[in-house]
Amino acid sequence: MEDEAFDVVVVGAGIAGCVAAYRLAEAGHSVVLIERGSAAGAKNLSGGVFYCRVMEQVFPGFVRRAPVERVITRNCISMTNATSAVTVDYRDERLAEPVNAVTVLRARLDSWLAEQCEEAGVMVMPGVRVDELLLEGGQVVGVRAGDDELRARVVIAADGVNSFLARQAGIRPTEPLENLAVGVKSVIRLPREVIEERFSLTGDEGVAYAMVGDCTQGIAGGAFLYTNTASLSLGVVLRLDDLVASGRSSSEVHDHLLAHPSVAPLIEGGELLEYGCHLTIEGGPQMARRDLTRPGLMVVGDAAGLTLNTGLTIRGMDLAAGSAIAAATAADRALRSGDLSQRAMDVYRTELDGSFVGADLATYARAPHFLESALLYRDAGPLAADVLHGVFDHDLTPRRHLVGTARSAVKSSPVSAAQLARLGLSALRSL
Amino acid sequence: MPLLGSVPERLAANHYDVDEEESHIEVDQDAARRTQAGPLLERVCAARVYTSQPDGSVLVQAAACLECGTCLAVAPPGVLRWHYPRGGFGIAFREG
Numbered sequence: 001m002e003d004e005a006f007d008v009v010v011v012g013a014g015i016a017g018c019v020a021a022y023r024l025a026e027a028g029h030s031v032v033l034i035e036r037g038s039a040a041g042a043k044n045l046s047g048g049v050f051y052c053r054v055m056e057q058v059f060p061g062f063v064r065r066a067p068v069e070r071v072i073t074r075n076c077i078s079m080t081n082a083t084s085a086v087t088v089d090y091r092d093e094r095l096a097e098p099v100n101a102v103t104v105l106r107a108r109l110d111s112w113l114a115e116q117c118e119e120a121g122v123m124v125m126p127g128v129r130v131d132e133l134l135l136e137g138g139q140v141v142g143v144r145a146g147d148d149e150l151r152a153r154v155v156i157a158a159d160g161v162n163s164f165l166a167r168q169a170g171i172r173p174t175e176p177l178e179n180l181a182v183g184v185k186s187v188i189r190l191p192r193e194v195i196e197e198r199f200s201l202t203g204d205e206g207v208a209y210a211m212v213g214d215c216t217q218g219i220a221g222g223a224f225l226y227t228n229t230a231s232l233s234l235g236v237v238l239r240l241d242d243l244v245a246s247g248r249s250s251s252e253v254h255d256h257l258l259a260h261p262s263v264a265p266l267i268e269g270g271e272l273l274e275y276g277c278h279l280t281i282e283g284g285p286q287m288a289r290r291d292l293t294r295p296g297l298m299v300v301g302d303a304a305g306l307t308l309n310t311g312l313t314i315r316g317m318d319l320a321a322g323s324a325i326a327a328a329t330a331a332d333r334a335l336r337s338g339d340l341s342q343r344a345m346d347v348y349r350t351e352l353d354g355s356f357v358g359a360d361l362a363t364y365a366r367a368p369h370f371l372e373s374a375l376l377y378r379d380a381g382p383l384a385a386d387v388l389h390g391v392f393d394h395d396l397t398p399r400r401h402l403v404g405t406a407r408s409a410v411k412s413s414p415v416s417a418a419q420l421a422r423l424g425l426s427a428l429r430s431l
Numbered sequence: 432m433p434l435l436g437s438v439p440e441r442l443a444a445n446h447y448d449v450d451e452e453e454s455h456i457e458v459d460q461d462a463a464r465r466t467q468a469g470p471l472l473e474r475v476c477a478a479r480v481y482t483s484q485p486d487g488s489v490l491v492q493a494a495a496c497l498e499c500g501t502c503l504a505v506a507p508p509g510v511l512r513w514h515y516p517r518g519g520f521g522i523a524f525r526e527g
Binding site for chain 2: 042107188255
């Protein structure tokens with residue numbers, strides 16, 4: 001025990017890593033936060049909507065103090081087709097009081113989080129790539145970065161979706177492609193006033209669009225458009241099994257979105273600030289059933305596969321924060337008791353299962369299965385548009401009641417009424 | 432012409448700290464030819480890091496890499512040796 005330099009080493013200065021490090025420093029432990037980017041946030045990219053209520057537990061006044069972009073008060077869910085779109089447009093002032101979700105740009109947010117860590121006494125080490133865990137008799141005792149070894153009583157792996165540390169520990173096997181999706185995103189600069197006028201927003205209000213269908217050329221996944229203060233975050237998320245099967249290129253699908261009739265007018269005149277991509281985990285609930293610990297090791301956030309796509313909401317950052325809080329609680333207890341065994345680490349699991357993270361992962365356990373339906377990405381959009389076309393297109397044929405219009409739209413669609421009923425029922429139960 | 436320019440033009444707007452001494456991506460060209468992985472890698476990579484050659488080998492432009500890990504996830508076993516660039520090198524997002 002003589003050369004133990006730190007109580008805790010946290011690998012990765014994203015949301016999970018920063019929250020865990022901050023909590024443990026606040027509790028009086030010596031903490032090092034290692035980040036491979038030249039600064040916190042340099043390697044991080046997210047779609048951009050953060051359901052941030054959980055952050056108030058860690059940083060009171062988070063929304064006021066942190067560099068957030070806009071408060072989401074309007075959510076648009078859109079089924080897009082080649083020449084039409086059917087959109088549910090939900091605007092509600094209650095979403096701003098209290099603030100429920102905000103848009104963020106990670107280069108700014110994560111560097112702020114790392115600053116908070118530093119102020120709380122965390123030693124932040126940017127520009128260092130951790131290569132592997134140090135193991136002694138099955139106990140994780142630190143990390144190796146190049147020729148340097150850093151010893152710690154507890155290691156928290158917050159090293160993102162590709163987590164090489166979780167792989168080394170045998171926690172994350174090679175993922176099947178249906179569990180993964182690639183996000184390709186552009187950040188597009190537009191003047192503040194143009195954004196507010198174009199999206200009918202006032203002040204710091206923001207809108208989040210979730211789109212499926214032709215916007216991804218029918219590939220399973222979806223597209224998103226989020227308003228930042230003076231830019232838009234716009235991109236596609238493509239499930240890897242379907243992307244590979246489609247034979248299409250990820251960047252061309254992204255280009256198709258930019259030129260899509262539902263999107264092109266919204267980004268007109270914009271200037272590209274940044275183009276990036278990021279891997280995400282789709283089968284969150286299944287992934288989270290795996291173990292997340294080894295003696296001396298806890299895996300949090302994306303590294304643990306903690307994401308939730310319910311079709312309507314796409315979450316990851318809030319689960320990252322929630323898992324970090326749970327891990328920090330368990331690590332604090334382990335450090336105080338001196339018990340760093342598997343049993344002590346598993347307190348993290350109990351804390352996680354008892355939190356909103358565990359509850360929501362259980363609630364949405366069937367969502368990934370629902371989202372596998374090709375019906376959703378290829379046939380549902382045209383059908384919805386056909387029904388509405390039948391309602392609004394007054395071609396001088398005698399009008400019919402909605403039920404007749406719908407029945408003939410279903411009849412000319414490749415989808416049967418029974419399939420639709422099953423999809424609807426499954427949506428109500430899974431989402 | 433795509434709305435926001437070609438992919439190489441878009442990447443040029445990004446900030447990279449390029450590691451001139453060490454590439455973080457290596458392709459086993461024999462395995463690539465055997466598994467015909469080239470066209471697949473070329474398609475899935477949003478940064479167009481990979482270019483499939485007529486002889487089945489794969490050209491790599493590691494400096495353009497956005498470090499997402501998609502190529503590693505889809506590549507047949509044995510084709511890629513891929514890890515993150517050395518600390519401080521590679522893409523540095525300014526927006527994210």
